[in-house]
Amino acid sequence: MKTVVLMGDPNVGKSVLFSRLTGLDVIASNYPGTTVDYSKGKIALGQQTTEIIDAPGTYSLEPTNRAEEVAVSLLDKADVIVNVIDATSLERCLLLTVQLLERRKPVIIALNMWDEAQHLGIHINVHDLEGLLQVPVVPTVAITGEGIKELVGRLDEARVSERPKLGGEEQIWTEVGHIVRKVQTMAHRHHSFADRLTDATVKPVTGLFAAAVILSALFWLIRVVGEGLIRYGFEPLFNLYRIPITALSDWLGPGFLHNVLVGTLIEGKVDYVQSMGILTTGLFVPFGMVLPYIIAFYVALALLEDTGYLPRLATVTDNVFHRLGMHGHGIIPVLLGLGCNVPGVLSARTLETRKQRFIAATLVSVTIPCMAQSAMIFGVLGHYGAGFILLVYGTLTAVFVLLGLLLNSTTRGECPELFLDIPPYRRPSPRAVTKKTWMRVRWFLAEAVPFLFVGVLVVNILNAIGVTDHLARHMSPFMTVWFGLPGAAVPALLAGFLRKDLAVGMLVPLGLTPQQLTIAVTVLALYFPCVATFAVLLKELGVRDMLKAATIMLLTALIVGGFLRIVLMGVWGGAP
Amino acid sequence: MNTIFLVELQQGEEATIVALHGGCGFQHRLRSVGLKEGKTLRMVARHPLAGPLVVEVEGRQITIGRGMVQKITVTRGQ
Numbered sequence: 173m174k175t176v177v178l179m180g181d182p183n184v185g186k187s188v189l190f191s192r193l194t195g196l197d198v199i200a201s202n203y204p205g206t207t208v209d210y211s212k213g214k215i216a217l218g219q220q221t222t223e224i225i226d227a228p229g230t231y232s233l234e235p236t237n238r239a240e241e242v243a244v245s246l247l248d249k250a251d252v253i254v255n256v257i258d259a260t261s262l263e264r265c266l267l268l269t270v271q272l273l274e275r276r277k278p279v280i281i282a283l284n285m286w287d288e289a290q291h292l293g294i295h296i297n298v299h300d301l302e303g304l305l306q307v308p309v310v311p312t313v314a315i316t317g318e319g320i321k322e323l324v325g326r327l328d329e330a331r332v333s334e335r336p337k338l339g340g341e342e343q344i345w346t347e348v349g350h351i352v353r354k355v356q357t358m359a360h361r362h363h364s365f366a367d368r369l370t371d372a373t374v375k376p377v378t379g380l381f382a383a384a385v386i387l388s389a390l391f392w393l394i395r396v397v398g399e400g401l402i403r404y405g406f407e408p409l410f411n412l413y414r415i416p417i418t419a420l421s422d423w424l425g426p427g428f429l430h431n432v433l434v435g436t437l438i439e440g441k442v443d444y445v446q447s448m449g450i451l452t453t454g455l456f457v458p459f460g461m462v463l464p465y466i467i468a469f470y471v472a473l474a475l476l477e478d479t480g481y482l483p484r485l486a487t488v489t490d491n492v493f494h495r496l497g498m499h500g501h502g503i504i505p506v507l508l509g510l511g512c513n514v515p516g517v518l519s520a521r522t523l524e525t526r527k528q529r530f531i532a533a534t535l536v537s538v539t540i541p542c543m544a545q546s547a548m549i550f551g552v553l554g555h556y557g558a559g560f561i562l563l564v565y566g567t568l569t570a571v572f573v574l575l576g577l578l579l580n581s582t583t584r585g586e587c588p589e590l591f592l593d594i595p596p597y598r599r600p601s602p603r604a605v606t607k608k609t610w611m612r613v614r615w616f617l618a619e620a621v622p623f624l625f626v627g628v629l630v631v632n633i634l635n636a637i638g639v640t641d642h643l644a645r646h647m648s649p650f651m652t653v654w655f656g657l658p659g660a661a662v663p664a665l666l667a668g669f670l671r672k673d674l675a676v677g678m679l680v681p682l683g684l685t686p687q688q689l690t691i692a693v694t695v696l697a698l699y700f701p702c703v704a705t706f707a708v709l710l711k712e713l714g715v716r717d718m719l720k721a722a723t724i725m726l727l728t729a730l731i732v733g734g735f736l737r738i739v740l741m742g743v744w745g746g747a748p
Numbered sequence: 749m750n751t752i753f754l755v756e757l758q759q760g761e762e763a764t765i766v767a768l769h770g771g772c773g774f775q776h777r778l779r780s781v782g783l784k785e786g787k788t789l790r791m792v793a794r795h796p797l798a799g800p801l802v803v804e805v806e807g808r809q810i811t812i813g814r815g816m817v818q819k820i821t822v823t824r825g826q
Contacts, residue, residue: 181780231780236773261808264782292807341772345779374802374809375759375793487811491799500800500811589813590800593781596808 175223176327177246179272180256181265182229183595185284187211188314189256190226193324209239209518210246217327225249231264232341233271238521238529247275252330254323256282259289259296259311260596262356266348267341269305273333279307280330282323286311288596293359301355306333315601370597373481379488386485390476394468398547401464410444410460417442417451432632438681445551446681454628457548457677458620465547466616469511470609476507478600478608483592490590496576497531497583498523499590505532509540512616513705516540517712527585530713531576534721537701537709538728539572541672544620548676549693556686564694571698571732575724619704620671627670631663631678654730655691656737658682668696669703687740691733699729754820755801757791763822764788770819781810783820 178186194213211226230240233247247253255272257265272279283298302309308329312319338344372378417434421442424430434442435449442449444456476482482504486493490500501523509516513536520532541549553560580587634640640663648659655661660682668675679692700722701709710718751766765787768775782805783789793802798814 232776234773234776236777261782261806263806264780267780341776341779345784349784371792374811376795376799379793483811487793487800487802488795490811490813491795491797494799499813589815590811591777591781591813591816592811594802594809594811 173221173223174251175225175249176252176254177225177227177250178254178256179227179243179247179250179268180229180284181231181258181268182593184229184256184258184265185314186229186256187226189254189282189284189312189320190224192314192317192320194224209521210242215324217324222327230268232268233275237524247277250277252327253277253279254282254327254330255279256284259283259285260292260294262294262296263348263352266351267344270335270338270344270348273305273307273335274337276332278330278332280323280327281305281307281309282314282319283309283311284314286319287313287316295357295359297355301351304351304354306335307331315604373484374487374594376488379484383485383488386476386481390472394465394472397468397471398465398550401467402460406460406464410456413455414442420451428636431636432629435632445677448628448631448678448681450625450628453674453677454625457673458544458617458624461551461677462544462547462620462673463613463616465550466511466543467609467613469543470612471605473507473511474605474608475600478598478604480595480597482507483594486590486592487594494587494590495580496535496573497580497587498528498576499587501590501592502528502532505536506540509536510543510546511612512542512544512619513537513540513701514619514708517705517708520712524588525586527583528587530583530585530717530721531579533709533712534579534724535572535576537705537721538575538698538725539568541568541697542702544616544671544673545676545693545697548673552676552680553686553689553693556689560686560690563690564697567694567732567736568697571728575728579724620673623671623702623704624674627667627674630670631667631674634663654737655695655733656741657684657688657692661692664692665696665699669700669706672696672702690740691736694736695729695733698725698732700725751821751823753818754789754803754822755814755817757822757824759791759794761824762788762790763824766821766823768820770816774816774819778816778820782806782808783810783812789822 178190180186190211190213194215210228213224214221215224225246227243227246228239230243233244235241235244253272255269257269269281283296289296298309298311308326310319310323310326312323314320338347373382421430421434421437424434431449433449433451435447435452438446442452444452444460447453486500486503489503493500493502496502504522505516505519508519516536517533520529520536523529523532549561549564553564643662644659647662651657651659651661661679661684664675664678667678675696676693679689684692700706709721713721754763757763765783765785767785768778768783778784787805790804791801792804792809795801800811800813801817802809802811
């Protein structure tokens with residue numbers, strides 16, 4: 173089977189092209205470094221099946237971070253290279269092109285963002301470019317699909333360029349300069365009002381103001397959309413669902429099967445949060461409480477990503493993040509982590525040094541609550557007013573900053589400066605936003621629902637064989653003294669290892685005071701990541717750093733939980 | 749014409765890159781985003797407290813740290 177690898181600079185549209193070619197869905201965004209690992213797909217070309225690989229972006233064949241290393245290592249697999257270049261910045265893309273040509277592999281070039289180049293008054297003579305590079309060049313607009321057919325049709329025209337090899341990078345740049353001068357003409361552009369407005373979003377004062385406005389607007393959007401979906405969509409659905417589930421409960425009668433499927437009846441009725449059955453709580457937590465906010469969050473994130481605002485946000489927050497041992501790009505793991513910690517930790521790959529990656533991955537997994545957890549926190553603390561919710565998030569933010577400062581001064585290693593390519597603002601396409609949201613929601617469903625079922629099942633089995641009581645009794649003195657929580661909260665903390673949203677739900681039947689709930693959800697957020705995050709942490713950091721991170725988590729949870737207990741309940745107060 | 753360090757350029761001013769000082773890796777990274785000798789750039793923003801700068805080259809903006817900017821020399825004007 174032939175293997176075709178898509179290679180190119182970051183943010184030139186490789187992933188969009190990949191999904192156009194293969195019909196597969198991959199996440200694409202308007203900021204450099206969205207793709208940190210490669211995706212594979214297959215297409216049928218004539219009689220043959222061809223494998224297509226979407227590589228992470230790289231500016232050259234000398235990698236500067238781990239994502240770029242992945243890209244360069246894929247070269248060996250390639251039978252044909254599709255070099256995707258950005259027609260709006262031809263010159264800098266050609267360095268990689270020339271380096272690829274010198275590898276003496278068959279290459280075909282997709283001159284992407286062709287429409288945008290024309291819009292900007294950039295004209296490129298494709299015929300001459302083909303002549304100079306000695307490989308086929310096809311103008312494409314991956315977003316709309318323009319030129320894709322031609323690209324596929326000409327794949328087998330890809331050939332090994334016979335250009336003489338140049339000595340080093342210096343010479344390649346001189347050559348690139350010659351090529352660009354021969355094939356490209358540029359109309360002069362004036363600095364327009366729109367340019368001034370976009371400049372304002374990277375300037376210090378106006379930029380921070382814009383960031384505050386944009387982020388508040390997005391969080392407001394998430395709340396409104398999430399609540400709206402619950403009120404008008406999921407709540408009525410679950411009200412209807414009460415009829416069959418009550419019938420099932422009556423039909424089953426009391427017993428273990430009833431406990432596992434329907435759960436315990438609260439005051440003679442099914443309670444979606446407290447009953448703890450697979451068909452009640454196991455469905456209600458993911459669909460009735462978490463999913464609406466997941467949808468809302470990912471719509472907001474897609475808008476943020478596809479407009480191209482994120483690199484600007486990274487620029488204006490660089491000052492803060494630098495003091496925490498990362499640089500402005502650290503905002504990306506944080507934002508992705510607010511949706512789900514797994515992609516958050518993965519995106520730390522785009523940071524250059526091990527120190528930065530360690531700090532980013534640790535901070536995300538310790539202090540950033542994922543949307544599933546946040547939705548549950550809103551759900552259980554919401555009745556007691558915004559104060560307690562603010563206290564939880566305020567505490568997590570404070571821990572983020574303090575821990576960042578601490579890790580920055582104690583972790584050995586370099587913390588290089590921010591160096592970031594800012595793409596132009598683009599209008600997000602509703603189709604792309606919908607598709608991306610759907611992909612991420614689908615991922616959540618595939619990941620969350622099975623784990624919740626398993627979680628509910630495990631909790632029921634542990635209840636039935638008495639482990640829960642045993643644990644609660646033995647851990648009770650410690651929990652009461654240190655966190656001001658009853659021993660019965662221990663199973664919830666343990667369940668947090670499977671799913672944090674389930675764990676928050678398990679706190680509800682305990683009848684905690686709002687102060688205790690606040691402490692419990694904060695500790696739950698800090699003490700340990702869920703098993704999925706744990707797995708990627710292990711993969712990304714290695715065993716030693718993972719153990720370090722885990723120690724930090726446990727210590728942080730103990731210290732912060734104990735501190736909150738003293739602040740909220742006094743030293744002796746509270747515990748029942 | 750006076751050669752100055754890029755870091756001295758004020759917001760809104762334009763300049764032409766004269767030379768990149770510093771190691772190979774450094775020069776490589778700058779050139780790969782279009783910051784090369786002879787190119788004209790515009791200082792878009794300067795962040796306080798030794799924060800990053802934003803420059804525009806050929807219609808594309810690039811955020812770049814203070815330390816790196818101290819290794820680029822330019823002359824004012826196009």
